[in-house]
Amino acid sequence: MGRCRTAFNAYSVKFSPFYEGRIAVATAQNFGIIGNGKQHVFEIAPNGALHEVAQYDTQDGLYDCAWSEANENILVSASGDGSIKVYDTALPPAANPVRGFKEHKHECCSLAWNPARRDLFLSSSWDDTARLWSLAAPTSLRTFAGHTYCVYHVAWNPREPDVFLTASGDTTVRVWDLRQPAPSLVLPAHGYEVLAADWCKYDDCMLATGSVDKSIKLWDVRMPGRERLVIPAHSYAVRRVLFSPHAPSLLLSCSYDMTVKLWDTASPQAAQGLPVRSWDHHSEFAVGLDASTLREGVVASAGWDESVWVWDQRGFPTP
């Protein structure tokens, strides 16, 4: 459907929950090792072409972004200097960023906005913590410490507004509840770093984890002793996993092996490592992935090759 180039290496792409054709892309210079960052907002025209709506420069690289669930113009970006920047696309570029939150002591790498409690969002960081924020509060509402290494990903449970998971390089995934002081579950999911995790949108007890060990595992939080499924998914570390918002058993993943794959977890092929679709349009690490909630089947991926692609998962990405 469309492809656009970014000036820097792209790290994350997110569909707006309000506008069908709007995507936010977080990018970082020099693969995010050193240099500046840039937050983009693109619009997909009816003919499929992508054009830029807004662009914001940052001092340090940006590793993730998330749209507000409460306001269609607000988005937040996670920066390598540990800060979180808040942008309002309705305001002129000079007025942006409208807010900054600087509390993480190391790189902030993941953001997740609560779809039910629309005023809350979470961040996770390489300082081994996740933090809970609200735009109404000047500082973080809560800090979730417990992991012993970088927390690579944070994700809200789609049906339980108080529950979220964190995925960490300490090889565990922890499930937290805002009503509890300590994690409800510490899941030693893999033998190697867990870079990605996501909840199933149709089964509030099912989650998927993706790891440096190149596999994706499905878990039921009620029976954490044994994984439900192991998918030998990629040939390098799995960078993101994402359950489809429209089908209970469909799972998307992207990896350092430069591919994006679509899995049917209900089929026996998954356990053999055979995906429904495998897309190799990226020529560098594929690190960003999102599925549109407003248009069924539309997915987007972002890669270190400075490109962002949007296509229908039943087909193939076209330039």
Added chain:
Amino acid sequence: MESSAAQARLAVLTKQFYPVSDDMHNLSLQGCAAGDSAAYERRNVADDDVVIVAALRTPLTKAKRGGLKDTDAVDLLATVFKAVLERTRVEPEALGDIVIGSVLGPSSQRANECRIASFFAGIPEVVPVRTVNRQCSSGLQAIADVAAAIKAGFYTVGLAGGVETMSSNPMAWEGGINPRIGEFPSAQGCMLPMGVTSENVAAKFGVNRKTQDEFAARSHRKAAAAKAAGKFRDEIVPVATKVKDPKTNTETPVVISEDDGVRGNATVESLGTLPAVFKKNGTTTAGNSSQVTDGAAAVLMMTRAEARRRGLPVLGVFRSFAAVGVDPSIMGIGPAVAIPAAVARAGLQLDDIDVFEINEAFASQAYYSVNKLGIDEAKVNPNGGAIALGHPLGATGARCTATLLHEMRRRGRAARFGVVSMCIGSGMGAAAVFETGGEVDPVNVRAVKGQTLLSKDAVV
């Protein structure tokens, strides 16, 4: 932004490229789902292991002067044969073969003597007998041959051993020497007297007289302490024999039950007075060489399954054997080459070995071998060696095995792997690795009939 922060980011990212083999996704840090109810117990034992259930020896006495000087090979062997069979209550007809190491006895005659000894011991004619000769390693080679035959499935129970009657069979060369031997330096090396090879080792590797005498004194000290502590009681079988007085020609019946070569009061000073006998101004003397000795030893071996079936405790497990070749003119370096080979074949490192029995053919070569390999001398010949006890050529390998296994049993869990090794005249070395542990407790071994729920070693 400083480069150290950039480097830190690079480090985190680089860790994500940790090489992971394709089957690693089955790993996780979950606790074992099976818990304690695993269907099988994980041990380092297998039913087809070749195990030693008995290892015994006669006392070692000085040739021509000691208590066994008038005892022939038949009586020496019959004594140890009977002892191993009686102590294990294995019926003699169960033996699949008897392999005896023997060096100096005339080949065919000695082989016949071994067969005669088996009859003396009450072993029926259906059990075959043979000898093996790899010079000083013959006793150990016999053990390796029986282990190999058991592994090959030729039989399940075998008797290995060794014998030497140096009082009756001197080292000699009959007939001429091939005239072309001068064309081949290595072949010429085979003709060197053993003491000359010891001088060669001492000179080439810088082992001086004092070091050799200190080594010899230590050997005597350790042997004397072991004797006094009664450590050889378990492995020695007394020999009922006769001693002939050469002057009066009368025969006195005796029972020999002690090694007679040990000189606990030997010191560096007393050994230092002995003359060098192989080379002018040399370093090798009668005091820092192995003694010329009579003796025999026997080792009963079978599969572990057979030992369990018979309710026999396992004295040790045969793990590996290596025979290697070295320069004949410095044959004493044999153990320095054979030990690493045997240890590697057992899948171990040298550090894993807890006890060594290295034959002390000469202090020069024994000292050299220990140092070359960097072995802790405290682990070597803890109960003395051939300098104090004697070196009955064909029996030594089996004798050292008996001494080693009994010492390891005394140490219990402190000793798991042991090595027997020796240099070999004409330029070779041999070594074998044994393991104790697993089921070596003699109390528990009893067959359990009629129920299948308890472990195989349970006493009901």
